[in-house]
Amino acid sequence: FWRESMDSDAPTLSRYVMSQTKDSELVLLLNALATSFKLIASAVRRAGVAQLYGLAGEVNSTGDDQKKLDIMSNDMMINALINSGVCSILVSEENEEPIIVPVDKAGKFCVAFDPLDGSSNIDCNVSVGTIFSVFEKKDGVVEDLLRSGEECICAGYCAYSSAVELVFTFKDSTVEGFCLDPTIGEFVHTRFNMQFPADGGKRIYSCNEGNFIHWDQPIKDAVDAFKNGIEGKPYSARYVGSMVADIHRTLLYGGIYIYPADKKSPKGKLRMLYEGIPMALIIEQAGGIASTGYFNGKIGEVSKLTPDAIHCKCPIIMGGHRDVGVVYDCYKKAGVEV
């Protein structure tokens, strides 16, 4: 009995990564990322008692007021990645300019990340997360990150909530989930080959309806369809306003997440490199769809977009065939080729 009291064979993140690749630098990269997620989780946990709520008095690349936790989380990721010795270029939502790793510590990866996405929610204890995407260096210049999502070698997010949960995927591989076990300080494998619910899952639509007046007609028609219920089946509205929370729920429960291009945000609001592309890789490799909706004159796929600047934006419509199909039907009715 006593031997079952502890897992003497814990399926840790490092063990999983080493089982998937012989590239020791990739193992080092994931370890450095995991270390930063543990540090951020600790800072988020302590925010209330360590006076980490509130503004830091600066603004970021998005023009958002930076929270103390934004800056602390950003420092934690930058320091962990620079000292991993396997990165050359870092792009953070919190930094207008890319971070060029000193040559003596430079390696073959380029990493784009939003260290604490949804941090406008942090002061009211709503869950937040880190989102990241990884590319291989070409020339060691920032243009190495201005590549199609199809060249992304791995991507994922870490949710800081009731559990600290890392969900990530290697390109052309499965989506795996790891929970931080605080008793051993390791991410352990808890979800295997995550799949978007085949039937579309729960009928949930997730969008900021405060933008309704700015949307194009097909998006308005699709959201109205969800509101009115489809084939007599009602939908629920769920919108946290933290992308990691909204996407994680959509991946696990089903439904659709919509942040379209509109009159207010002609390129969408979310960032391509460290929100759109990583989430698209996760959703697609879990069997879902990550569409841009009508963007650049056509209906496209987020994972096939190429950023023209490190902080450029993209529209995002993510879900299963059932609900994304409702959006597509509305575009077809408007005469758009889908």
Ligand code: P6P
């Ligand atoms: P809105 C948070 O600022 C964020 O980048 C995502 O985490 C979230 O999904 C979205 O923006 C919320 O945007 O316009 O609805 O407040």
